[in-house]
Amino acid sequence: MRIALRIALAASAALLTLGVAQAQEKTLRIGTEGAYPPFNNLTSDGQLVGFDIDIAKALCDEMKVKCTFVAQDWDGIIPALQAGKFDAIVASMSITPERKEKVDFTHKYYNTPSALAVPKDSTLKGVTKEDLAGKTVGVATTTTHFNYATKTFTDSTVKGYPSSPEEQADLANGRLDAIEDDIVVLQQWLDSPDGACCKILGQPSPQPVEIFGPGAGIAVRKGETDLVNKLNAAIDAIRANGKYKEINDKYFKFDVFGAES
Numbered sequence: 252m253r254i255a256l257r258i259a260l261a262a263s264a265a266l267l268t269l270g271v272a273q274a275q276e277k278t279l280r281i282g283t284e285g286a287y288p289p290f291n292n293l294t295s296d297g298q299l300v301g302f303d304i305d306i307a308k309a310l311c312d313e314m315k316v317k318c319t320f321v322a323q324d325w326d327g328i329i330p331a332l333q334a335g336k337f338d339a340i341v342a343s344m345s346i347t348p349e350r351k352e353k354v355d356f357t358h359k360y361y362n363t364p365s366a367l368a369v370p371k372d373s374t375l376k377g378v379t380k381e382d383l384a385g386k387t388v389g390v391a392t393t394t395t396h397f398n399y400a401t402k403t404f405t406d407s408t409v410k411g412y413p414s415s416p417e418e419q420a421d422l423a424n425g426r427l428d429a430i431e432d433d434i435v436v437l438q439q440w441l442d443s444p445d446g447a448c449c450k451i452l453g454q455p456s457p458q459p460v461e462i463f464g465p466g467a468g469i470a471v472r473k474g475e476t477d478l479v480n481k482l483n484a485a486i487d488a489i490r491a492n493g494k495y496k497e498i499n500d501k502y503f504k505f506d507v508f509g510a511e512s
Contacts (some may be wrong), residue, residue, distance in 0.1 A: 263472030278317045281307045282337035285322040289439050289502050290343040293322055302507070305498045306489075307341040307361060310469075313485040313494075325414060326393050328355055332472060340470040343433070345395040347464045355473055357482045359466030363398055363414065366434035367452045368422065368441065375429065378453040383407045386428035389418035396431045399455065399462045416438075423448045435473040435503065466509060 257424045272471035283303055291303040299320045311318035313396060321337045332340055332354060346356045367378045367388075375382055384406035390397045392411035400409045408426065412418040418442050430437075440446040469486075471478050489495040490508070499507055 280337035283342040310485040346468040354470040356468035362466030389427040389430040
């Protein structure tokens, strides 16, 4: 009787351990910035909201896993992924060759162009190197926009910022001549009271793929091919079943996915 009881208890313990392990496997920890509205933003009560967040939740639902979110400063977001702080980055991260040396990516889940904004009374007429010569351009560091600005506006002062809100504030306060960012991020700011000072000057044309990449993808640790494949399948599924459009239409008046690749 005691032997049978011990066997039963051992079996129950093993099943419990297996159940806990399976539950852990079904939780996907998502890292995001929380300072890039309308894609991701941290509200005053500590909630992460935005297009990236809703897309991540939809992908987790499609994959039948639980999502948890971690807010992480942009500059440290790839090192934090590599250190195991979370399992995937859903933070409007452009897919670039430089980043692909450090992480693996899904295919894109959206693609929007870069643009420059200036004060409404600016005398600037264009967005070329010559147009911006002698001017100060603000841009968030460790972004594709920063890479483009530093390589293109070599006759300008390119000033780096931790995130978009800081560069926006300095443009509004007259400390910058222009800022460069994603056009959707800029337009949302311009539509707010804080952005009433300013306007879109124009978009770099063409948008160099070697700098901006094919779009924003989800980053995971190198070698996690199974997770990449599952996320890719989930992106395709929510595009096909209408969930992507539902989220898209909550934030934008156009298809933010961009042209099919």
